[in-house]
Amino acid sequence: MPEHPALRSLRLLSLEQSQGDSMMTCEQAQLLANLARLIQAKKGLDLGTFTGYSALTMSLALPADGSMVTCEVDMQPPELGRSLWRQAEAEPKIDLRLKPALETLDKVRAAGEAGTFDVAVADADKENCDAYYERCLQLLQPGGILAVLRVLWSGKVLQPPQGNMAAECVWNLEERI
Numbered sequence: 001m002p003e004h005p006a007l008r009s010l011r012l013l014s015l016e017q018s019q020g021d022s023m024m025t026c027e028q029a030q031l032l033a034n035l036a037r038l039i040q041a042k043k044g045l046d047l048g049t050f051t052g053y054s055a056l057t058m059s060l061a062l063p064a065d066g067s068m069v070t071c072e073v074d075m076q077p078p079e080l081g082r083s084l085w086r087q088a089e090a091e092p093k094i095d096l097r098l099k100p101a102l103e104t105l106d107k108v109r110a111a112g113e114a115g116t117f118d119v120a121v122a123d124a125d126k127e128n129c130d131a132y133y134e135r136c137l138q139l140l141q142p143g144g145i146l147a148v149l150r151v152l153w154s155g156k157v158l159q160p161p162q163g164n165m166a167a168e169c170v171w172n173l174e175e176r177i
Contacts, residue, residue, distance in 0.1 A: 001030055004060055006088035007053065010081050014051040017077065023053050024123065024149055032121060033061035035145050041118035045108075045139065046070035047101040047132055048124035052081035052094065058119065059090040071097040071104040071124070102128060105135040115141050123149040126166035130173050148173070 003011070003026055014020045024032075036044065036058055044062065046055045049072035059068045072078050075098050085091040097104045101124040120136040122129065129148065136146050151157070151170055161167035 001034075003030075004088060006084040006090075007056060007060070009087075010051060010053050010056060010084040013080060013084070014053050017051065017080070019050065019077075022123075022150070023050055024057075024121075028149070029054060029057040032119070032145075032147055033057050036061040036119045039118060039143060039145065041145075042066045043117050043119075044068045045105075045117050045120040045136065047105075047120070047122045047136075048072065049078050049096065050123075051077045052085060052096075054121050054123065055094050055096075056081065056085055056088060056090055058121065059085075059093040060088060062093060067093050067095060069095045069097060069104065069108060071099060071101045073098070073100055101125075102131055102135070105132070105139065109135065109138060114138050117141065117144060119145045119147075121147045121149065126150075126169050129169050130176065133173055133177075 011026060014023050041062060044058045046068055049055055049070045055068050055070040078096055085094055117139045120140055122132045122136060140146060151174060156164060156167040157171040157174060161171055
């Protein structure tokens with residue numbers, strides 16, 4: 001599918017950043033957007049905003065009254081993408097929370113939003129991936145989609161990893177699932 005011009009610009013801008021190679025690919029983004037459209041998603045979560053590429057992708061897949069809660073601990077990367085959110089006319093759908101993802105998820109749940117989200121994308125710090133998984137399951141409605149990104153971890157999780165805490169956490173989650 002053709003990539004939205006604002007998404008293309010944001011992807012290229014993101015790749016120029018020091019952690020740019022950690023964001024989802026264009027193909028992954030399109031797959032998630034198509035899945036969101038397929039289930040007629042209206043409400044989403046994005047854990048680990050970075051520049052907001054996945055948040056923008058998902059918000060463009062949502063209807064005009066849809067919303068995307070996205071969280072990041074560092075204000076600088078999302079600010080790089082904010083003008084492109086505006087350019088794509090998706091900024092009103094994106095609710096950026098500048099705090100740790102677990103705090104955001106707990107606050108959303110405490111606000112009575114358990115079981116109200118259609119889609120969640122978990123790509124924040126891997127040390128908390130098990131907690132993200134559990135909380136997202138509580139927040140998603142039946143039939144919702146949870147995408148946990150980078151679960152192959154460059155092949156480091158094919159065997160029980162030792163000495164790499166992030167890889168161990170991902171491996172433990174995969175074993176549990």
